[in-house]
Amino acid sequence: MSLIAVENLSVAYGAKTVLSHVDLHVDPGEIITIVGPNGSGKTSLLRAIIGAVQPAGGKIIRKPGLRLGYVPQKLHIDPTLPITVERFMRLTDRASRATCQAALEQAGVPDLLDRQMSRLSGGQFQRVLLARALLGKPDLLLLDEATQGLDQPGSAAFYQQIETVRAETGCAILMISHELHVVMSASDRVVCLNGHVCCQGTPAVVASAPEYRALFGTGTGGAFALYQHDHDHSHSHDHPHDHSHEAAE
Secondary structure (H helix, E strand, O other), rough: OOOOOEEEEEEEEEOOEEEEEEEEEEEOEEEEEEEEEOOOOOHHHHHHHHOOOOOOEEEEEEOOOEEEEEEEOOOOOOOOOOEEEEHHHHHOOOOOOHHHHHHHHHHOOOOOOOOEEEHHHHHHHHHHHHHHHHHOOEEEEEOOOOOOOOOOOHHHHHHHHHHHHHHHHHOEEEEEEOOOOHOOOOOOOOEEOOOOOOOOHHHHHHHHHHHHHHHOOOOOOOHHHHHHHOOOOOOOOOOOOOOOOOOOO
């Protein structure tokens, strides 16, 4: 059974329709990336899945008992506010110190528990947000352009960590990204959105689709070939995916 099934979804703000007739499903253990130009409805789709936006039409079917984790695009914390990483992580979850520490280790930043939030780099801050999302042991992790503002090495490292999280926990991941050249290394499927689903499939299929090229041009094709995983291997939904093979550097 799919974790999430989006059927004929439409989302509108007042008279403005931002999404129409969107179909999407997320299966256990999958990494799916949503790409599309600004204003294409990517964040609205995530907000509808979370339940923050009421659909204008269609429906979203969630697997009973589904646990969601969410990493926002940006979160502003007053730099003068004295708050440690541990205290920040426990604001919305009564997790123990040990549980917070384990989540930070999963996010690849095991040494930050007692650090002040105001002293974190951009990359560390995003890893803490990832760790906070992992506290509830989600079945599905949602990321809304979580690497925005990071440099390319920082973004690539973050996406590699996402693959590690999937391999270790078996959770599925649905993420929005504008970094086409990096995203392909971590995706099982790519969904190209522009108010509706233009095309979807494996990275190779989407990269060569006319609809995709009409939106993004053809200049990204070489980068896709460079970063793309070999997806000929079989994927079992009974076990976490083995992604021990690495994308080309």
